[in-house]
Amino acid sequence: SAIMDVLAEANGTFALNLLKTLGKDNSKNVFFSPMSMSCALAMVYMGAKGNTAAQMAQVLSFNKSGSGVDIHQGFQALLTEVNKTGTQYLLRTANRLFGEKSCDFLSSFRDSCQKFYQAEMEELDFISAVEKSRKHINSWVAEKTEGKIAELLSPGSVDPLTRLVLVNAVYFKGNWNEQFDKENTKERPFKVSKNEEKPVQMMFMQSTFKKTYIGEIFTQILVLPYVGKELNMIIMLPDETTDLRTVEKELTYEKFVEWTRLDMMDEEKVEVSLPRFKLEESYDMESVLCSLGMTDAFELGKADFSGMSKTDLSLSKVVHKSFVEVNEEGTEAAAATAAIMMMRCARFVPRFCADHPFLFFIQHSKTNGILFCGRFSSP
Known part of the structure; x- marks a missing residue:
């Protein structure tokens, strides 16, 4: 309405x-x-x-x-x-x-x-x-x-x-519509900045998700639906060479709507690596x-x-x-959860590896309301 x-x-x-x-x-x-x-x-x-x-x-x-x-x-x-x-x-x-x-x-x-x-x-x-x-x-x-x-x-x-x-x-x-298998969660380095890494518990899954790449900000966007698909987590992961600040500066509501339109995204098999975090x-x-x-x-x-x-x-x-709290089953939030991506050579399954700072949003599908906003930049 x-x-x-x-x-x-x-x-x-x-x-x-x-x-x-x-x-x-x-x-x-x-x-x-x-x-x-x-x-x-x-x-x-x-x-x-x-x-x-x-x-x-x-x-x-x-x-x-x-x-x-x-x-x-x-x-x-x-x-x-x-x-x-x-x-x-x-x-x-x-x-x-x-x-x-x-x-x-x-x-x-x-x-x-x-x-x-x-x-x-x-x-x-x-x-x-x-x-x-x-x-x-x-x-x-x-x-x-x-x-x-x-x-x-x-x-x-x-x-x-x-x-x-x-x-x-x-x-x-x-809970995620598709859960991560706990057996695949491994300790991995998270690149806090160019010269600093911290260990995270990195979750992993290969499945079919909606995603897109926004060339003007060198950023991948991945949509992880929750059970029932009434809510989605939207993750914006810049390329490793792009500073997250660039993405934040460019972000307006009009662009957010344009960049996250589900009907404009590709649905494809992708390898997702996302840190477990609280x-x-x-x-x-x-x-x-x-x-x-x-x-x-x-x-x-x-x-x-x-x-x-x-x-x-x-x-x-x-x-x-x-x-x-974001874990293998899903998100527990007295406010939200996250994941990210990297395009590799086309023969491979594309990877979204959220091993460096990213933005995440939890959105209510029917009203498009943004319930939660977050930036994960340091474990």
């Missing part, structure tokens, strides 16, 4: 902007769930007015959508689709706003959180029970993510001045969002959340934590 396309574009644009911002230090691994982050921030946006709302729309790319489209109805449809029961993957998103109880939140705002985002606005006593509030938030997140994300808020991250905390966590577990990343999003232009929301006196509460409010904290 039109709203889904608009939303996929907005969320996809935001996803790649975040990938570039979080990945500024290009020696670091990156792993996060852009869709989860978009949802959580859209919930806050619902209560924002004036310049605060304008900045948020800009950063979240909602302003692309034209005024005729209801963003919140779009998210309602998207969340219903992605979180639907009866899928062959397990996906749990946990979004909640925790507000200081003296701030008197509007019931209209609370109702909308529930209706559109399957999320609650919960009131806590940050003023006189700050540690109790922090522990309450952490245990709620742990429960929602099957225990994978235990300590979302570290000690001292909330204080008696805290007014509004946005919590956002995702847990994903999926990533757990935490991001305090305030500086990231400010650098993208969402500044007023965090500044008391400038922030306008009058759609949420009559009290003067600003956003105190936005925390995102994600977890992914």
Whole structure:
């Protein structure tokens, strides 16, 4: 539907902007769930007015959508689709706003959180029970993510001045449509950089997959479907002589869509070597969002959340934590997994050997939503 396309574009644009911002230090691994982050921030946006709302729309790319489209109805449809029961993957998103109880939140705002985002606005006593509030938030997140994300808020991250905390966590577990045979997993060197190697447990499989080669960035793209093919992992592996930074620089949402079109890919037998890995990343999003232009929301006196509460409010904290484990059976992620390729002489089965840094995305086939983005650059 039109709203889904608009939303996929907005969320996809935001996803790649975040990938570039979080990945500024290009020696670091990156792993996060852009869709989860978009949802959580859209919930806050619902209560924002004036310049605060304008900045948020800009950063979240909602302003692309034209005024005729209801963003919140779009998210309602998207969340219903992605979180639907009866899928062959397990996906749990946990979004909640925790507000200081003296701030008197509007019931209209609370109702909308529930209706559109399957999320609650919960009131806590940050003023006189700050540690109790922090522990309450952490245990709620742990429960929602099957225990994978235990300590979302570290000690001292909330204080008696805290007014509004946005919590956002995702847990994903999926099995590969075709699993790797554990007997083929061997220790192999992973080329972190030109002069540094680290050992990884490298998985191996020969099978038929969709893949393509993008000449303009000297990069192979491989699609590894999860069981049921409702989700795919898309891996972008540059040639050994090409820096991953080149790929990241070139990547826009339009190009991502063009390069990952399944109907334009070849389906062929290929030898896949992909490291087994586990990533757990935490991001305090305030500086990231400010650098993208969402500044007023965090500044008391400038922030306008009058759609949420009559009290003067600003956003105190936005925390995102994600977890992914990629192994022979598939991916377990309180956020994602990866594989890569190298063209050899045509007589051989082509090889995708992810033994140097690559990007990976987990995408929901039906909505084209990017559930997770990652960069694996160092074991």
